[in-house]
Amino acid sequence: MTLTEILFYAFSAVLIVAAVGVITARNPVHAALFLVFAFFNSAILWLLMEAEFLAIVLVLVYVGAVMVLFLFVVMMLDINLAQMREGFTRYAPLGIVIAALVVIEIGSVVWVKQLGVDAAPALATGAEGYSNTRDLGELLYTKYLYPFELAAVLLLLAIVAAISLTMRQRRGVKTQDIAAQVSVRAKDRIRLVKMDAEKDA
Amino acid sequence: MSGLPDFAASLLSFLPDWAQAIVWYGVVALILFISVILTMAFLTLAERRVIGSIQARIGPNRVGWNGIGQPFADVLKLLVKEVIVPSSSSKFLFVLAPLLALIPALCTWAVMPLWPGFTVADINAGLLYILALTSAGVYGVILAGWAANSKYAFLGAMRAAAQMVAYEIAMGFALVGVVMAAGSLNLGEIIDAQRGGFFSYFFWWLLPLFVVYFVSGVAETNRAPFDVVEGESEIVAGFHVEYSGMAFAVFFVAEYVNMILISALTAVFFFGGWLSPFEGYPFPSWLAWLAAPHFIWFFLKISFFLFCFLWFRATFPRYRYDQIMRLGWKVFIPVTLVWIFVEGLFWIYKIGPWAVA
Numbered sequence: 001m002t003l004t005e006i007l008f009y010a011f012s013a014v015l016i017v018a019a020v021g022v023i024t025a026r027n028p029v030h031a032a033l034f035l036v037f038a039f040f041n042s043a044i045l046w047l048l049m050e051a052e053f054l055a056i057v058l059v060l061v062y063v064g065a066v067m068v069l070f071l072f073v074v075m076m077l078d079i080n081l082a083q084m085r086e087g088f089t090r091y092a093p094l095g096i097v098i099a100a101l102v103v104i105e106i107g108s109v110v111w112v113k114q115l116g117v118d119a120a121p122a123l124a125t126g127a128e129g130y131s132n133t134r135d136l137g138e139l140l141y142t143k144y145l146y147p148f149e150l151a152a153v154l155l156l157l158a159i160v161a162a163i164s165l166t167m168r169q170r171r172g173v174k175t176q177d178i179a180a181q182v183s184v185r186a187k188d189r190i191r192l193v194k195m196d197a198e199k200d201a
Numbered sequence: 202m203s204g205l206p207d208f209a210a211s212l213l214s215f216l217p218d219w220a221q222a223i224v225w226y227g228v229v230a231l232i233l234f235i236s237v238i239l240t241m242a243f244l245t246l247a248e249r250r251v252i253g254s255i256q257a258r259i260g261p262n263r264v265g266w267n268g269i270g271q272p273f274a275d276v277l278k279l280l281v282k283e284v285i286v287p288s289s290s291s292k293f294l295f296v297l298a299p300l301l302a303l304i305p306a307l308c309t310w311a312v313m314p315l316w317p318g319f320t321v322a323d324i325n326a327g328l329l330y331i332l333a334l335t336s337a338g339v340y341g342v343i344l345a346g347w348a349a350n351s352k353y354a355f356l357g358a359m360r361a362a363a364q365m366v367a368y369e370i371a372m373g374f375a376l377v378g379v380v381m382a383a384g385s386l387n388l389g390e391i392i393d394a395q396r397g398g399f400f401s402y403f404f405w406w407l408l409p410l411f412v413v414y415f416v417s418g419v420a421e422t423n424r425a426p427f428d429v430v431e432g433e434s435e436i437v438a439g440f441h442v443e444y445s446g447m448a449f450a451v452f453f454v455a456e457y458v459n460m461i462l463i464s465a466l467t468a469v470f471f472f473g474g475w476l477s478p479f480e481g482y483p484f485p486s487w488l489a490w491l492a493a494p495h496f497i498w499f500f501l502k503i504s505f506f507l508f509c510f511l512w513f514r515a516t517f518p519r520y521r522y523d524q525i526m527r528l529g530w531k532v533f534i535p536v537t538l539v540w541i542f543v544e545g546l547f548w549i550y551k552i553g554p555w556a557v558a
Contacts, residue, residue, distance in 0.1 A: 033294075033344075036340070052325065052326050053326055053329070056326055056329040056330055056333045057333075059334075059337060060332055060333040060336055063333070063336070063337055064336025064337055065336065065369070068339055068362055068366055069362075071362070072343075072359065075347050075355070075358075076359070132325070133325060133326050133329075133386055178523060178524055178527045179527075182524075
């Protein structure tokens with residue numbers, strides 16, 4: 001086994017343990033942290049495949065932004081665990097079906113590979129000076145420009161929707177208008193009067 | 202990474218190939234680690250002396266010559282104090298949180314170009330790596346606040362999470378401008394793109410982005426005037442209110458290492474890193490070293506920005522929390538977006554030094 005293979009199996013094992021932790025942890029905060037750990041490990045797997053751009057962006061977007069907001073919400077929720085478990089038997093059949101589907105999909109990939117069909121060719125290791133980031137950028141902005149722009153528009157739509165859902169003016173709430181506060185000048189608030197120090201008698 | 206330098210390879214020739222790399226990079230990382238920690242230690246002294254001088258008092262000057270031994274006395278004091286773990290805290294996370302704050306801060310130094318031709322790990326996507334790690338640093342603060350099981354700590358953690366997410370976006374956009382100008386994500390190449398003396402540094406062309414980046418950097422490190430995360434007068438000490446002894450010191454170290462990091466990154470992105478500001482000037486031969494790129498220039502630039510950090514702290518009153526959010530979301534992000542557009546126009550009409558390429 002080469003060093004890369006040893007690392008691959010080590011990190012995969014940790015990834016699986018973390019993924020199991022996500023669904024078995026009792027405390028939702030611990031579950032979210034296991035998920036962060038799982039993201040880290042999958043980023044490392046990508047690094048081993050020389051996909052450094054994807055690996056770093058995974059950490060940047062999911063670990064650095066998405067999961068922080070997730071934790072933010074989870075920490076503030078006071079989740080009643082007993083109530084959450086009530087629906088377990090009701091939804092169990094659906095869960096089992098989905099789990100079986102995933103197992104079949106992964107199994108079929110393994111089966112196809114075993115047939116010797118070259119469905120996923122061996123990873124091409126880049127030459128010296130090869131930049132994963134540059135290649136991805138070139139593809140995204142030439143060949144896949146329209147799908148890329150479509151995804152961007154979709155995200156913009158989501159942003160606008162989220163903002164319009166939360167933007168509402170409630171009456172009777174005292175808020176501060178910071179723009180007005182910042183733009184205040186001294187002469188709006190205070191009037192300096194010039195007068196003699198002493199009055200004539 | 203192009204293998205080991207020759208002298209290291211001959212020194213470690215008794216080891217197998219893979220062990221040579223591990224030993225060499227281990228030693229380099231250790232040296233870098235110690236240098237950063239020592240810089241941080243003396244930065245704490247500098248901070249107290251500088252702010253003391255700004256506030257017309259003396260500051261610590263008793264330990265050693267002019268107080269030069271003060272950092273070591275502080276470390277010793279913190280070392281012998283007891284680390285108290287609150288009984289109703291989440292113990293594992295409580296101990297883990299300071300490490301999660303410190304480790305990303307130190308890891309980032311791996312891609313920093315320290316002097317011409319030397320970077321511990323010269324990777325292509327260095328800038329993204331830095332963004333990813335600095336954004337991971339927020340976990341230390343959030344977990345510290347949550348694990349302590351105290352409402353003040355928790356309030357601090359919530360503030361930290363919201364503030365860091367807000368300013369990270371502005372920071373990221375400011376760096377998009379730098380990447381557009383340099384045409385590379387590699388920090389060494391970003392420095393190379395600024396060759397040609399003081400007037401070819403990026404900050405002339407990216408002035409709004411420079412301001413946004415540096416102020417966001419101050420906010421990211423939770424330094425005054427953006428230190429509502431700690432906010433002594435409102436929430437005691439924020440996320441580290443329950444920490445004592447070395448566990449507290451680790452948070453402290455992480456904050457100062459991040460300050461040095463932001464200063465170094467500002468120097469690299471906008472002020473040419475280790476390039477000399479006098480490059481290309483016709484110096485007489487005995488002064489020619491003034492025009493050559495050297496570590497000393499990098500050091501001076503870092504020192505200047507660190508001084509600005511201390512200066513801000515002594516000058517500005519603390520922002521109110523809603524003002525911080527407004528500044529991040531409604532001022533900085535639009536400014537960066539507009540300037541990226543302007544930069545695109547520069548590029549199209551071939552204005553500016555980089556447009557030739």
